[in-house]
Amino acid sequence: MDAFIRFTNQSQGRDRLFRATQHACMLLRYLLESRAGKEAVVMKLKSLESSVSTGRKWFRLGNVVHAIQATEQSIQVTDLVPRLCLTLANLNRMVYYICDTVLWVKSVGLTSGVNREKWQMWATRHYYYFLLLSLARDLYEILLQMERVARDRAKREKSSRDPPGYSVVTEDTDWLQSFLLLLFQSLKRHPPLLLDTVKNLCDILIPLNQLGIYKSNLGVVGLGGLVSSVAGLITIVYPQLKLKTH
Template sequence: MDEFIKFNNQTSGRDKIFRLCQYTSRIVWYSLEKRHGNAAVLQKAKHLDEILGLMRRLLRFGRFYETLHSTFPVMSISDGVIRLTSSLSRIANASFMFLDHVVCLDKLGLLPSKMIEAPKWDLLATKFWLYAILLGLTRDFYDILRIYKEEFQVKFRTSRIREMANSAGTSSSTSTAEIKNLKYRIVNHPNSVVKCVRQVKVISQCVHDHADVAVDTVKNLFDLFIPLNSLGIVKLSPGVIGLLGCLSTVVSVIPQLNPMVKMVPSS
């Protein structure tokens, strides 16, 4: 209960609660619409979807400046790829929020009539959201490749050499030449089934050791299809979009509950 109270006290925590409810309501009204369910309940579910969407926009109102300002510390990162993708991702996210703020003001009737074309601004905001997700995925895949090079190849081959050395009764006095010969045999003549099993084990270990990258990648992959659908690049039903939104929200809660799996720097 204490963890929930702490989570709910955060603005981002409340946003995720509303987001989960919003996408759940979308699943509900789509299911009712498909099955020709109760019309009154259907309209209430659609109305709840719209209200929660507006509430989330109000909750993040003004955060575009905070997101844009957070770009400056990222620019001092030594790794060029992470520096570039993280900086551009935050700029794209800040642009999305700014445009979303303007659309929100228009929906509330606080802007002069016909000052903006809300559908076009909303479409542009969605594009910036898509750019931010794609940049985040680029950074995720870069981290995955780096992990592969650092852990998958080195640790996998080293552990296999040790296992084969032990099984062959290799003593501590084994010469360097014998170890090199053993390494060559393992790398070039592995049993395919054993190799596959070992690779799965190593991948599982990598996911466990780098849960932050795994969680961020899964979240971004779930999120990716939502703006793609809004832009008409892919065509998914509201029910599928609602399911993807729920899954993405649940995954994004994990770093807040466990800071050890939070990406640093976040995208």
């Protein structure tokens, strides 16, 4: 099992690279579609996007094993909220990969008795649930970080010899400005949390569009997927920037 996980781990970086290429093609196609004389380029981008999307399915075949392992690990998390969010998220991710594997079997012609539209809808729905739960975990972690920053600031102000008006956030400061400043300081202090939140926010644009919950154009989906893929690549190249589970 460990050998298999190490092998499939090597494909995660390639999958992220392919995903970035796929969404870059989508974004470029959107930008060029309205321009005259770019029809041939648009068709080539569309063909490349389709080929890359098909190739990515090979890299995802073993991911159901990672989802099972991640579910087992999330059950051991001590904090109740992250444990609940991560466990349910990983269960939905596991179902998503199962659906994705069935769709791959259908696409290569190994079976003809698969309703592609139904399985695609199931896959998209469980991917959406996975991202919602992941964002709920991110929100919880952000609130914890904001609480720590606010507590540290209060301690500094209490021990400081400067007058009360010296604080960056005074009583006259607008509450929204105070909140945004606290949010900025919290995410600046915790880059892995920032990366994970940005990645999940960008990713959720895809199922929102596919499920018809919030329709976006091809450019928005392509840009969101590209940003998410780059964030994912960063966490693979620099593992210390991956959000850890405690």
